[in-house]
Amino acid sequence: MPVLQTSSHGAVTDSVRPPEFSRAERARVLAMTAAGSVVVSYAAVAALLALVSSTAAHAQFSTTGVLSASAPAWLVAHHVPLRFDGGQLGVLPLLPTVLLMLLVSRAAAGAADRLGLFEPLQARGVVLSIAGAHAVVGGVVAFLMGDDGVVRATPAVAFFGCAAVSGVAAVAGVAQRCGLVEVVFERIDPVARRGLRAGAMALSALTAAGAALLAFGLVVSWSVTSELFDQAGGTLGTGLGIWLMCLAYLPNAVVGALSYVAGSGLSIGAVTIAPTAFTGGPVPAVPLLAALPEEQTAFLPLVLVLPGAIGVLVGLSLRDAAETPRARLRAVLVAAVTGAVGALLLAAIAGGSLGNGAFNPVTVPAGLLAVLTFGWIVLPGGVVAWFAGARPVPEPVTDDAGPGSVGGVEEAEDAEEGHDDEGEYDEDAYEAEDSDDPDDAADVEDDVDDEDFDEDFDDEEFEDEEDDAEYRDELDEVEAEAEEADDDDDTEPAAEGDRDDDQDLADKRDQAPPRLS
Numbered sequence: 001m002p003v004l005q006t007s008s009h010g011a012v013t014d015s016v017r018p019p020e021f022s023r024a025e026r027a028r029v030l031a032m033t034a035a036g037s038v039v040v041s042y043a044a045v046a047a048l049l050a051l052v053s054s055t056a057a058h059a060q061f062s063t064t065g066v067l068s069a070s071a072p073a074w075l076v077a078h079h080v081p082l083r084f085d086g087g088q089l090g091v092l093p094l095l096p097t098v099l100l101m102l103l104v105s106r107a108a109a110g111a112a113d114r115l116g117l118f119e120p121l122q123a124r125g126v127v128l129s130i131a132g133a134h135a136v137v138g139g140v141v142a143f144l145m146g147d148d149g150v151v152r153a154t155p156a157v158a159f160f161g162c163a164a165v166s167g168v169a170a171v172a173g174v175a176q177r178c179g180l181v182e183v184v185f186e187r188i189d190p191v192a193r194r195g196l197r198a199g200a201m202a203l204s205a206l207t208a209a210g211a212a213l214l215a216f217g218l219v220v221s222w223s224v225t226s227e228l229f230d231q232a233g234g235t236l237g238t239g240l241g242i243w244l245m246c247l248a249y250l251p252n253a254v255v256g257a258l259s260y261v262a263g264s265g266l267s268i269g270a271v272t273i274a275p276t277a278f279t280g281g282p283v284p285a286v287p288l289l290a291a292l293p294e295e296q297t298a299f300l301p302l303v304l305v306l307p308g309a310i311g312v313l314v315g316l317s318l319r320d321a322a323e324t325p326r327a328r329l330r331a332v333l334v335a336a337v338t339g340a341v342g343a344l345l346l347a348a349i350a351g352g353s354l355g356n357g358a359f360n361p362v363t364v365p366a367g368l369l370a371v372l373t374f375g376w377i378v379l380p381g382g383v384v385a386w387f388a389g390a391r392p393v394p395e396p397v398t399d400d401a402g403p404g405s406v407g408g409v410e411e412a413e414d415a416e417e418g419h420d421d422e423g424e425y426d427e428d429a430y431e432a433e434d435s436d437d438p439d440d441a442a443d444v445e446d447d448v449d450d451e452d453f454d455e456d457f458d459d460e461e462f463e464d465e466e467d468d469a470e471y472r473d474e475l476d477e478v479e480a481e482a483e484e485a486d487d488d489d490d491t492e493p494a495a496e497g498d499r500d501d502d503q504d505l506a507d508k509r510d511q512a513p514p515r516l517s
Contacts, residue, residue: 021115021116026115026125029111029114029115030111030125030126030129031129033107033108033110033111033126033129033130034129034130034132034133034134035133036107037103037104037107037108037130037133037134037166038133038134038137040103040107041074041077041100041103041104042070042074044099044103045070045073045074045077045096046066046067046070048073048244049066049069049070049073050066051240052237052240052241052244053065053066054237055236055237055240055241071141071144071145072145072151072153073096074138074141075138075141075142075153075158075161075162076089076092076093076096077096077097077099077100078097078100078134078138078158078161078162078165078166079092079097079161079165079349080092080138080142080153080157080158080161080162081153081157081352081353082151082152082153083151083152083153083154084150084151084152085150086355086356086357087353087354087355087356087357087360088353088355089352089353089354089355090351090352090353090354090361091252091351091352091353091354091361091362092349092352093245093248093249093251093252094248094249094251094252094255094349094350095247095248095249095250095251096248097165098251100165100166100169101165101166101168101169101172102169103169104130104134104166104169104170104173105169105170105172105173106173107130107170107173108126108127108130108169108170108171108172108173108174109173109174109176109177111126112126112173112174112177112178113177117174117177117178118177118178118179119178119179120178120179120180120183122178123171123174123175123177123178123180126170126173126174127167127170127171127174130166130167130169130170131163131164131166131167131170132163133166134162134163134165134166135159135160135162135163135166136159137162138158138159138161138162138163139155139156139158139159139162141153141158142154142155142157142158142159143155190321191321191322191327191328191330191331191334192330192331192334194318194321194331194334195318195321195330195331195332195333195334195335195338196334196335196338198314198317198318198331198332198334198335198338198381199314199334199335199336199337199338199339199342199377200338200339200342201313201314201317202310202311202313202314202335202338202339202373202377203338203339203342203343203373205310205313206258206261206262206306206307206310206339206343206373207254207255207258207346209258209261209306209307209310210254210255210256210257210258210259210260210261211254211257213257213260213261213303214253214254214257214291216291217257217290217291217292217293218288218290218291220291221290221291222290224290225287225290228285228286228287228290229242229287231285242286242287245286246286246287246288249286249288250288251350252350252351253288253289253291255346255347255350255364256350256364257291258343258346258369259343259347259364259365259369260273260274260275260303261303261304261306261307262307262343262369262372262373262376263275263276263304263307263372264364264365264368264369264372265277265365266351266362266363266364266365267361267362267363267365268283268284268289268359268362268363269281269282269283269357269358269359269360269361269362270358271283273292273293275300275301275303275304276301277296278293278295278296278300280294280295281358282358282359283359284354284359307372307373307376308376308380310376310377311376311377311378311379311380311381311384312380312381312384314332314335314377314380314381314384314385315332315380315381315382315383315384315385315388316384316385316388318331318332318335318381318385318389319384319385319388319389319390320389320390321385321389322389323390324391325385325386325387325389325391328385328386328389329382329385329386331385332377332378332381332382332385333378333382335377335378335381336373336374336375336377336378336381337374339373339374339377340370340371340373340374340377341370343366343369343370343373344366344367344369344370346364347364347365347366347369347370348366350364351363351364
């Protein structure tokens with residue numbers, strides 16, 4: 001039945017109570033999920049290779065050949081570099097990696113739903129099982145490829161590379177279900193959270209600007225793109241293969257365009273392409289590279305306006321992140337660091353080695369891109385957030401100000417204009433100050449002194465009356481005790497103890513203070 005579940009991170013969800021699983025049943029679900037993600041991803045790669053080989057003009061299609069060729073392709077999807085006699089293939093396509101991570105993420109989310117997981121610590125089993133399965137399979141595949149094959153891979157690199165890619169994808173799949181996102185954001189203050197969102201927005205905007213610039217370059221050089229397709233061969237299989245290759249490397253090209261927009265550019269062998277620097281030369285005959293400029297022109301540096309505008313947008317989005325300019329500047333710094341780290345990771349995985357020829361290596365300068373991204377965000381964004389945001393209103397001056405404040409000056413002026421200590425108007429003192437006749441002033445001062453004397457006399461008289469009342473009460477008590485003692489003397493002879501009491505009463509009567517007149 002519907003119940004309210006409260007997780008350790010404080011989230012309350014209205015869902016169905018998860019079924020209770022035994023340890024064996026839980027292990028079976030995790031094993032099936034891990035094995036299923038490996039099998040499905042391998043089958044997807046094999047299907048794609050079968051499609052390409054079946055449409056190629058001179059290819060010999062065989063199931064065994066496709067399955068064996070799918071092994072290195074599966075490693076490439078995990079971003080594991082391959083080695084061959086001519087060098088190393090380190091420039092790996094990012095689109096297969098993205099699709100593989102989406103598949104693994106869905107598998108991890110499905111396992112979490114079946115097991116009814118909603119705690120952050122419960123996600124460990126799903127993540128470790130999937131990452132472990134991919135790591136073991138990747139290491140075994142790289143080992144079986146051997147050192148004498150046409151295509152080779154390092155087993156240790158394959159083991160850890162497959163574990164890293166699949167593990168990150170699994171964490172992304174269970175993050176929302178198990179509350180990992182809430183746990184992370186609960187440990188971050190609101191200003192830093194705004195900075196993280198702004199940094200992600202800035203990185204997305206830079207990526208979108210790079211994609212738009214790439215699309216513009218392809219449209220402008222469409223004739224060159226068509227010519228490159230024709231040179232590769234007019235058959236359906238060849239065209240499909242080239243098109244799939246360009247599609248697989250499309251995210252890499254977008255990252256390179258992002259680096260170009262930020263100002264760091266990219267390089268292919270000896271060719272360097274940047275808004276402010278250009279070194280020409282031959283590039284691979286890939287239709288996707290037709291978007292590169294053929295020469296340096298005067299309007300190319302104008303693309304640097306785009307990252308500056310993105311930095312301004314970051315500042316505008318953070319102008320209300322906090323009340324004080326310093327706190328808003330801290331949010332801009334968080335956004336700049338977030339964008340710089342994201343750009344660093346993208347640049348690190350977008351390039352790599354490309355054989356031993358003239359096109360090696362393909363480089364997107366990760367360090368320079370990170371520094372420039374940080375600067376494009378923090379400089380314009382910090383200025384806009386500092387001056388465009390609200391400023392704290394100064395507190396009004398209170399009435400109980402000290403002698404050095406405005407209130408103290410007003411009290412001094414009141415005292416000079418004939419006000420008493422309590423700030424009330426004193427007519428006699430005011431007349432004494434305004435009077436030109438010294439006799440009148442002296443008379444007024446005498447009147448004031450007389451009034452002060454009368455007030456002091458009244459206070460003393462009131463204190464004397466209180467003392468007199470206390471004296472009368474004490475004297476009445478002594479007289480009452482004396483009368484009781486006299487009555488006892490009239491009725492019976494006084495004993496020795498009674499005589500002592502009478503003597504004490506007499507002593508009290510003699511010691512009573514004199515009555516005030």
